[in-house]
């Protein structure tokens with residue numbers, strides 16, 4: 001609530017004008033039954049055609065003024081609601097960007113997307129409805145009752161009896177359905193999550209013939225939601241018959257009392273019709289009010305969930321040191337791990353235990369080990385995607401935590417296992433590496449990553465269009481372009497995290513040779529399960545179940561490291577086959 005108000009404060013004028021125009025509309029609406037009553041009592045009763053036409057014009061004028069007020073109110077309410085949600089979305093996105101991978105892992109991508117999209121939309125709807133209805137509906141309810149009293153106190157007593165009964169029914173149903181609506185919202189979130197997972201993983205699902213299982217999984221969740229919605233719908237469905245029953249009984253009473261009083265000459269026929277219209281207006285507004293309260297409840301629940309994300313603070317404090325101020329001394333290791341341990345949030349075993357090694361500037365380091373042995377975890381700590389839970393990761397002799405994260409990540413380029421490109425031209429994608437990269441710099445990076453040939457064959461060359469995620473490229477082409485994107489930056493430390501796995505051996509070898517041939521060759525980490533990709537490295541780190549099983553050159557490890565021997569001979573036997 002506090003947060004919504006924080007954003008709404010920027011739209012104070014709109015927040016005042018929207019309800020005011022709605023009240024203006026309501027005021028004119030309250031006059032309509034009186035005009036209709038006058039048409040009956042004066043125009044029709046007196047057969048005065050001129051009067052009837054005149055009053056019809058008054059009705060049209062009231063409708064036009066009401067409509068104009070309503071549109072104006074809608075404009076201001078929408079401006080405030082959309083403005084509030086835009087600001088909130090912007091800040092939430094910025095906040096999410098500031099979170100470290102640890103928090104992102106804990107919250108989950110799917111949840112974050114739901115907060116950014118449907119939750120903020122719900123808040124926007126809630127704000128819009130509140131601005132339009134929170135004054136208007138009570139105003140009409142009480143206004144109609146007062147108008148009824150001005151017509152006839154005795155007949156208006158029917159209103160005094162009916163309104164509380166109607167309020168109890170409407171709000172009673174609303175209160176009983178409120179927790180159920182929360183469950184519906186959770187069910188919707190689940191469906192959204194399944195849909196998102198399925199759409200992003202559609203290729204894998206088809207490759208594994210999992211369509212039927214996925215359709216079944218979706219159907220199950222959808223049916224659960226359907227049952228819940230039907231149940232809530234049935235309770236909410238009681239609202240109309242019950243309220244209409246009360247209103248109709250009240251109307252019968254009104255007409256009965258009215259008829260008696262018309263006979264006695266205390267009331268006119270038109271006044272009875274006016275009383276009837278006021279009763280109808282009250283009913284409509286009470287139903288609107290109930291919907292408003294349901295929407296407020298949903299909006300507040302969503303706002304709380306959004307607040308929950310805002311409440312998560314990054315566990316990664318930014319340092320002050322600019323990395324360009326270090327690294328002048330070539331005798332200091334470019335990367336050093338000192339007794340490093342890593343345990344991911346959410347418990348479980350340590351992913352890395354007591355890792356110690358150092359790498360001098362310009363050296364090539366291979367990281368090898370079985371699946372889940374901790375290779376990616378190890379290199380991810382160099383660019384501070386995760387912080388060591390124990391020990392120290394140092395770059396140029398200083399703890400990575402001392403560096404300003406932006407300068408650190410400009411210095412360390414990571415090519416991730418999953419080759420991900422973004423919608424846009426090849427040039428746009430390359431400029432992710434360096435904003436102001438010239439075409440020459442891009443071509444140089446394409447040369448190193450062995451991508452020039454296929455890029456030059458594409459229509460438009462650097463302007464060739466890449467679909468979202470790089471779907472219109474082959475796996476190997478995607479990998480080469482992600483490597484080129486990292487090379488454009490000319491990083492001091494380059495990490496290839498199993499990022500050449502889709503390349504053939506000759507291209508893989510040509511890539512490594514080109515990197516080593518660069519004028520200022522980076523300190524290079526090659527993570528791979530293929531011994532052939534890193535056997536020429538200056539140093540190979542062999543990981544086994546999160547621990548270092550051996551560090552040394554290929555020859556040293558082949559002579560003395562059992563895990564390395566196992567990996568190497570298993571592959572060379574395989575490759576020889």
Ligand SMILES: Nc1ncnc2c1ncn2[C@@H]1O[C@H](COP(=O)(O)OP(=O)(O)OP(=O)(O)O)[C@@H](O)[C@H]1O
Pocket residue numbers: 105344345351369370371372373374375376377378417529
């Ligand atoms: N974000 C994470 N949250 C929790 N646990 C994780 C996370 N990332 C990795 N792990 C766990 O840490 C261990 C090491 O994983 P890591 O990805 O570093 O292995 P790897 O050697 O790179 O494997 P692969 O070769 O299959 O990519 C695994 O047990 C994995 O389940």
